[in-house]
Amino acid sequence: MQIRDVFGLMGVVAVVLTGCQLSGDYVPFELGPPPKKSRAAEESRREYRRMGPIPKPDPRAEALWGADLREALARAQINGKRVLLDFTRSDSGYVNVRWDYFYTQSKFLDLAEQKLELVKVDSGRDSNPSSESKKLAELFGVISRPRYFILNAEGGIVW
Incomplete structure (x- = not known):
C-alpha cells in the first residue's frame, strides 16, 4: 500500500x-x-x-445508593456512619462487574446499612454526568475511574 x-x-x-x-x-x-x-x-x-452468571441485585441497592454527597454526609453525622464515595463509569466493563457482583449484593448491603452511607458518582457516557459530579471529581482529584473514598461524617478522607 x-x-x-x-x-x-x-x-x-x-x-x-x-x-x-x-x-x-x-x-x-x-x-x-x-x-x-x-x-x-x-x-x-x-x-x-x-464467576458464573451475574447474580440478581438486592432490591435494597437502588434505595441505599444515592447520588448526593451533601445528603449522605448529613445522614452520616446523624447515624454515626462513614460515607463510601464511589466514582464510577457505567459504560466500563470492569466497573460493571464490580458493581454487579459486589456493590448490589446482600452481603455488602447488610454491612453498608450498618456502617456506611453510599454515594455513586457516575461519569459514563450514558449517565450524562452533571456539573455537580464533575465538581466532585475535580475536588477529589479523580482523573480515571473507578476510584473510591471512605469519608468520615465531616467529609474528611479516611481511606
Missing part, C-alpha cells in the same frame, strides 16, 4: 513539505490489524466465566 493510497494527494504533499521520512508501506494504526488482546484481558475473561 502506497502513502498516496492511504492519505491521498494532499497527504503526500504534506509529507513532502514537512520533510517526513515515511516508507511507502506505512499504514496508520487505524487501518492496521487489530491489536492483540493482552494477557490481563484474557485472565479477566476467564475469571468472569468462572
Whole structure:
C-alpha cells in the first residue's frame, strides 16, 4: 500500500513539505490489524466465566445508593456512619462487574446499612454526568475511574 493510497494527494504533499521520512508501506494504526488482546484481558475473561452468571441485585441497592454527597454526609453525622464515595463509569466493563457482583449484593448491603452511607458518582457516557459530579471529581482529584473514598461524617478522607 502506497502513502498516496492511504492519505491521498494532499497527504503526500504534506509529507513532502514537512520533510517526513515515511516508507511507502506505512499504514496508520487505524487501518492496521487489530491489536492483540493482552494477557490481563484474557485472565479477566476467564475469571468472569468462572464467576458464573451475574447474580440478581438486592432490591435494597437502588434505595441505599444515592447520588448526593451533601445528603449522605448529613445522614452520616446523624447515624454515626462513614460515607463510601464511589466514582464510577457505567459504560466500563470492569466497573460493571464490580458493581454487579459486589456493590448490589446482600452481603455488602447488610454491612453498608450498618456502617456506611453510599454515594455513586457516575461519569459514563450514558449517565450524562452533571456539573455537580464533575465538581466532585475535580475536588477529589479523580482523573480515571473507578476510584473510591471512605469519608468520615465531616467529609474528611479516611481511606
